Amino acid sequence: MSGLAQDVTVRLTPKGARSRQRILDTAERLFAEKGYAGTTLRDVAAASDLRIPSLYNHFAGKEALYAAVLERGMQPLLEAMSGYLEAGDARPDREQFTAQMFGLLALRPNLPRLVQHEVLDGGTHLSPILRAWFKPALAKAEEVVRAHPGARNWDPDQIPLLVLAFYHLAVGAFTIAPLVQALDREDLLTEDGLPKQLRFFTDVVAALLPEE
Amino acid sequence: MSGLAQDVTVRLTPKGARSRQRILDTAERLFAEKGYAGTTLRDVAAASDLRIPSLYNHFAGKEALYAAVLERGMQPLLEAMSGYLEAGDARPDREQFTAQMFGLLALRPNLPRLVQHEVLDGGTHLSPILRAWFKPALAKAEEVVRAHPGARNWDPDQIPLLVLAFYHLAVGAFTIAPLVQALDREDLLTEDGLPKQLRFFTDVVAALLPEE
Amino acid sequence: MSGLAQDVTVRLTPKGARSRQRILDTAERLFAEKGYAGTTLRDVAAASDLRIPSLYNHFAGKEALYAAVLERGMQPLLEAMSGYLEAGDARPDREQFTAQMFGLLALRPNLPRLVQHEVLDGGTHLSPILRAWFKPALAKAEEVVRAHPGARNWDPDQIPLLVLAFYHLAVGAFTIAPLVQALDREDLLTEDGLPKQLRFFTDVVAALLPEE
Amino acid sequence: MSGLAQDVTVRLTPKGARSRQRILDTAERLFAEKGYAGTTLRDVAAASDLRIPSLYNHFAGKEALYAAVLERGMQPLLEAMSGYLEAGDARPDREQFTAQMFGLLALRPNLPRLVQHEVLDGGTHLSPILRAWFKPALAKAEEVVRAHPGARNWDPDQIPLLVLAFYHLAVGAFTIAPLVQALDREDLLTEDGLPKQLRFFTDVVAALLPEE
């Protein structure tokens, strides 16, 4: 009974209780779709079934909302990345990690687009925390790649570019999807498309960094 | 003597024509940097050394200006692509073509960012002409890749993804540059950086589609 | 005690509601004086003691404001007209009705000018509701006139023109007033002028549609 | 031959030669339709098949163009009126004069609307010349009416209102036409409608100012 009641409660919970989450969810989607400048608080409020001033009860302003969206969205990615990079000898299997990352992105396909908007803006809105994370992460990733046996195929100078290439491929798979779909091609983010992309990505990585 | 030269120059590029070019140039840069929504006509006018209403003497409005920027910027790329794709047996060497494209992009590094903004928007502002070009171009590119001996390494299903991957890598090299630079890393678009990227891109393509 | 009264007043007309009324009042006057195109929201805002964006808290835009002004202003007129036209045998005395209409117009001398602006524009901004009202009202009015004994003096073909003539005379009395005044003649809308006009109008109607 | 040549010449006359007339014609129509504020030089230029700056070759500005339109349009009316009013004993038959005036208006149905826009604006743009004409004309018209045998039916105070009434009826017939037409009723300004209106107007005048 309490279970039922709770269910009901959860569903009927006055909007207020979950407003913050609803705002974050809709803002994430809108920022991902239209970028920071292209998203208005009016849109966010409407999609959150609130009036604009209510947004200010939860976030200090548009910038703060954007930062919160970014932070919330990036956290699992950063954690997974950091976990992988800093695992040392206990580093999980590469394919396993790749699958994990793809899984995370598939769960929140807005994130790559959000990130890509940031990239195009030169990281204008990247919080200092995120900026601080990126640099060592890149360095660490290069180190990991360098330690890989397949790195012998590459000029040491090229390792940073290789890391960026993995980034482009992983993120691009998600960002290009809406356009591809708009061109009447198959949707790349469906239940069918995602495993295909994962396998392709894995194959590409294997081709560029062969285990042997 | 210099007076004559100057006169001739002035006559060959009357003020109006020069204004139009200046507007297109600055708009290209601004749209590339900040996207459509993030770019204001105020900025464009200021950077063009004009007052806002003057923009309307040359373009019907913001949308039209954006379309003109896109069209003008894309044309050389599309022509090069079309030339390569439809060359048949006379198709130039792959590396040669890659170098040509990289050269074009290096000349106008705004274009990839412009394109990427469009991609993130799902091609919202893509003129019908451009949209019409994209679909057959993708198909043709897939056909070309499929005809390559290296395609044997790939599942036929993966060819479209491979084409997109090449796109992600080529464009990504340029779009990520400002962020990378902002992270106090080397600039990827300098005279030094570009050849490195070209060689890297060539190496990646070779790894994914070996000639043999 | 006076405090209570004040409180009550404040509560009965909260600030917002008062703003809306103020806007409608000033807009009515300005639209009547200068027409739709000649009236700027800047004027409306200034005369309403508000800043322009505040207008948008109450009306969706200039068109919507105009529509609201028209609708609010026309309602009493339409009701009085409809009441008279559809009263059947209970139709009040003609002079009584005429006096009532003149009274309404005298209370809101902006209305005839508003209406006349609409007429000159061919009813461009007439809401569908108003348009829908006009046609049957004209038809009904013609029927009423036709049933009048004085109608025998007229060709049946002329009845519609006669109805329009009454309209021209009633409205014209108000619209011409500012010009007449500008020509240094007596003001037709003063406490003195109005009864004169009413009597004149009554006399004209009596001359055109004698009771006998 | 010369006749033919002339015809051809007239038709092929370079736009320039007749530009002034074309501008006046289109401006008259547009000012009549949309009023002063609602008419833009852009509209006038487009409808005159010219670019805006060319208008300034013929008129000093918008105000001057409007004044010219008004002056040109009013002149025949004023002359006819003055002729009638000042004819003294030689004054032509009233019906004849009425027909003449209706004829003039029918030829240029824009004029009444133009005038009515002026009236609604309180004569803002009325040139001093026109203003100066109006006052004595009104006085003269009152005098003429007063001298009419039918004036005995009216209180001397009412004569000014009677004159205005004639004005309202004459002008209203033309200004209401577009709205009436928009309400799916017969067009009052057709070859059929105009004689009807003329007869009606004559009948009304006869009823209000019987010859006897």
Place this chain on the structure above:
DNA sequence: GATGAATGAGGATTCATTCAT
């Protein structure tokens, strides 16, 4: 006489934000 280009002033409207309730 005609016009492309330029522009100051102003048009309606939107935006992010604040505040009283």
Place this chain on the structure above:
DNA sequence: AATGAATGAATCCTCATTCAT
């Protein structure tokens, strides 16, 4: 926590006008 009302700043765009050609 929610919101109606208010607003400074800015958005895109239009207008009438000028000037060089």
